[in-house]
Amino acid sequence: MATRTMGVGRKRSSAAHLPLGERGDGRFYGQHILSVAQFARTDLEYIFAVAEEMRLMVERVGTFDLLKGKILASLFYEPSTRTSSSFTAAMERLGGSVIPISEVKYSSVAKGESLPDTVRTLECYSDVIVLRHPETGAAATAARYARKPIINAGDGTGEHPTQALLDLFTIREELGRLEGLTVTMLGDLKYGRTVHSLSRLLALYGAKLNYVSPEILRMPPYIVEELGKFGVEQKEYTTLDPVLAETDVLYVTRVQKERFEDLKVYESVKGAFVITPETLKNAKQDMVLMHPLPRVGEISMDVDSDPRAAYFRQMEYGLYVRMALLAMVLGKA
Amino acid sequence: MATRTMGVGRKRSSAAHLPLGERGDGRFYGQHILSVAQFARTDLEYIFAVAEEMRLMVERVGTFDLLKGKILASLFYEPSTRTSSSFTAAMERLGGSVIPISEVKYSSVAKGESLPDTVRTLECYSDVIVLRHPETGAAATAARYARKPIINAGDGTGEHPTQALLDLFTIREELGRLEGLTVTMLGDLKYGRTVHSLSRLLALYGAKLNYVSPEILRMPPYIVEELGKFGVEQKEYTTLDPVLAETDVLYVTRVQKERFEDLKVYESVKGAFVITPETLKNAKQDMVLMHPLPRVGEISMDVDSDPRAAYFRQMEYGLYVRMALLAMVLGKA
Amino acid sequence: MATRTMGVGRKRSSAAHLPLGERGDGRFYGQHILSVAQFARTDLEYIFAVAEEMRLMVERVGTFDLLKGKILASLFYEPSTRTSSSFTAAMERLGGSVIPISEVKYSSVAKGESLPDTVRTLECYSDVIVLRHPETGAAATAARYARKPIINAGDGTGEHPTQALLDLFTIREELGRLEGLTVTMLGDLKYGRTVHSLSRLLALYGAKLNYVSPEILRMPPYIVEELGKFGVEQKEYTTLDPVLAETDVLYVTRVQKERFEDLKVYESVKGAFVITPETLKNAKQDMVLMHPLPRVGEISMDVDSDPRAAYFRQMEYGLYVRMALLAMVLGKA
DSSP, X not given: OOOOXXXXXXXXXXXXXXXXXXXXXXXXTTOOBOOXXXXXXXXXXXXXXXXXXXXXXXXXXXXXXXXXXXXXXXEEXXXXXXXXXXXXXXXXXXXXXXEEEOOGGGSGGGGTOOHHHHHHHHHHHOSEEEEEESSTTHHHHHHHHOSSOEEEEEETTSOOHHHHHHHHHHHHHHHSOOTXXXXXXXXXXXXXXXXXXXXXXXXTTTOEEEEEOOGGGOOOHHHHHHHHHTTOEEEEESSSHHHHTTOSEEEEOOOOGGGOSSHHHHHHHGGGGOBOHHHHTTSOTTOEEEOOSOOSSSBOGGGTTSTTBOHHHHHHHHHHHHHHHHHHHTTOO | OOOOOOGGGGGHHHHOSSOOOSXXXXXXXXXXXXXXXXXXHHHHHHHHHHHHHHHHHHHHHSOOOTTTTOEEEEEESSOOHHHHHHHHHHHHHTTXXXXXXXXXXXXXXXGTOOHHHHHHHHHHHOSEEEEEESSTTHHHHHHHHOSSOEEEEEETTSOOHHHHHHHHHHHHHHHSOOTTOEEEEESOOSSOHHHHHHHHHHHTTTOEEEEEOOGGGOOOHHHHHHHHHTTOEEEEESSSHHHHTTOSEEEEOOOOGGGOSSHHHHHHHGGGGOBOHXXXXXXXXXXXXXXXXXXXXXXXXXXXXXXXXXXXXXXHHHHHHHHHHXXXXXXOO | OOOOOOGGGGGHHHHOSSOXXXXXXXXXXXXXXXXXXXXXXXXXXXXXXXXXXXXXXXXXXXXXXXXXXXXXXXXXXXXXXXXXXXXXXXXXXXXXXXXEEOOGGGSGGGGXXXXXXXHHHHTTTOSEEEEEESSXXXXXXXXXXXXXXXXXXXXXXXXXXXXXXXXXXXXXXXHSOOTTOXXXXXXXXXXXXXXXXXXXXXXXXXXXXXXXXXXXXXOOHHHHHHHHHTTOEEEEESXXXXXXXXXXXXXXXXXXXXXXXXXXXXXXXXXXGOBOHHHHTTSOTTOEEEOOSOOXXXXXXXXXXXXXXXXXXXXXXXXHHHHHHHHHHTTOO
């Protein structure tokens, strides 16, 4: 399969405010990271190669001063300890510093300041801005006004591109390849932006996708349709059983009680979406079990010691991917 | 005009707990920064010279290790994202570190601890303390007990000296001079400590001051009187029109609806205090348009691209001024 | 007296997840710091020797890069400005970085994540975790799951070992010795985990302990009994008078009004637990007056200038002890 960009990739040029370098060394320098749709396969491979270098360097020497003197403004309009900690660690592992702005209710925004004004103020103090915002499209709005690179750390039900990248990187590191895998997504596939973004990226690698969810939490038709146009093989199920044996990657998400109007329905289905050691008996020996975390019972703690349980390693891969992205947009990769 | 200190300058010696160095190199070392009243013109010129060096160094090399190993305790009893981010960035750009203490309700203060005790604890951990406090005089109280330098980052309706310094530095950098300017202050001149402090500093430079405000938000008589004693030419208006053409610096502040008992009065005047591209047609080509930010409609976003719109550059100048002050009180300027 | 570990020291091996190095240089490397019960006298002497080195280095050069590149995750499930600031300063003074996670209500925990999952996520990003938690035993739970060292910064009414260590280090630095002192503890001895832990450590040094408290806030019988088994001489009083003259160390804690059902009882006793310059007239000239802070009236501010008032120095000693512990568990002492 040749390198290709998905349909939504048309947004790419608007997302990037500086021209993409033709050669690898300046790639993504000064660019915004807004959406998985901005990445072609060659981009992903470049990001992952840099992330792997980061991994090796952390494992060998712990930290290095690649971004010494650089400042990250970490602007979180809604809380996300995991994501903000990961970006903070990524910046610090590279020798850079962080301005944490997490107390939304306290911020100038509380005084009615617009997102563009906040961003244009913060870029006076920093070299790159990581933005988490409850509204879809907020990152793109910020990027329209910013002179410094914006990294989208999740905007509402919109995008969370660094999560999708770390998910894909996890699969690559765990299995050694991305091509032609059977990936089963389990749980709430309707509201989970994680699985939406990941499925789009997997489409670039000829994955076969199984969607296992309660009836009311099925993968949205517009995504199924979008991927269908790219020839992605997709099948839907209500239980894991029929597809577990063929699954290379099992991606679990939480089924929230609150999504169900009829609690009887919830009670009748919830058991089908909990992974136990019993479940794994029928899975491939080298299957990769993933979860974006936090989990609240979807994967039993007994499973943690199974070598296939990759969800904590997934967090670590996230660190390397974010280190790579920060280094890249700051021109130091 | 010879260098002179204003009347309130008598407070100076009490504000400073270490004697002012006679020569520039040790100037402000170990001192508190509490009030604009503590600065004579030679002090301001020294601060601005250092701030300009900071600007050049940031523009050339980004960061440097002047304050490596130094720790700033950032003690904010009330939220101010802009000010705290600016000080954090200033410290980090100089290679120093920050202990952020912004969760007032969580602090030991919530357990009833006095400000002197909190300050004496924090100075065990840090080299300089930046203090934001809702009560007028809090910074002076803290300074009475502290062995390490206190920088006042705003205490109630009292002082916010670093804001006044950055405002003056902005004018200097934008126009290349401070002497003999016509400065028009627009909006809420009654409650804005920003314009109070700035007008006092401008008095040192022979400025002509125009005050444009709704009747109920006029510049307080005690300030008009104080500056009058120093021979400052001051005039009051209710619209911008008569003075716009002669204005070198237009300093806009917000007119808050909440200040008006009669909303009809607010509705009738508010239009007079909004700056649009139309407004700027009659202004000087090299006028400087300033605003302390955040703005909420006082300056239309259409104005942002006008080269006279200096309010985002103002934020950046603030960084350099704060870098200068930190370096100075820590003896590294 | 030979080096001995107290009875509770049996917990030691379970607390430590890596074997104690036989020689000083690797001591505590990779270990958790969970409880004072894990320390024998030789351990304490080693910690204090390192803390003293830290003190000398801070006094001479301010900071150094011993932990450059290392990251501390500061995980506070309940607020404690003093403790978190102290650990942050300790890490920064050693050239390391901090990931602050203090907004409990915002954390993943709010989404129902378990402490083990949070810890296993954070250790992906950091080299050491400092944990403050409202539940007794939380630190031990975290340690069971963590691959990186956990430092207990207080878990409920359980332990706060670094406070006890800094208290003991304060006495050592102020008096030059720990052996055979008369230590009087004053105030709320029932609920104060500080005095519980300190009394256990003092027992290792043959201290004579006086407990002065209101009847309802007496030292818990299980502690008196525990120490009694080790031959510690302990006496209880309701006023300071009978023991002040013989006291080498007076450790004051707060008597909270809320502890009293009958406010009349509170009113009748509270005066007996306030230290004034008058009180100190009858004390030894080289007595050490300590308080864990924050204080709310238990020690009058007039006392602060008395050379015996050691409570602010106590904060500073805390910095050195925490620097020592961080360096030790990270293998850099």
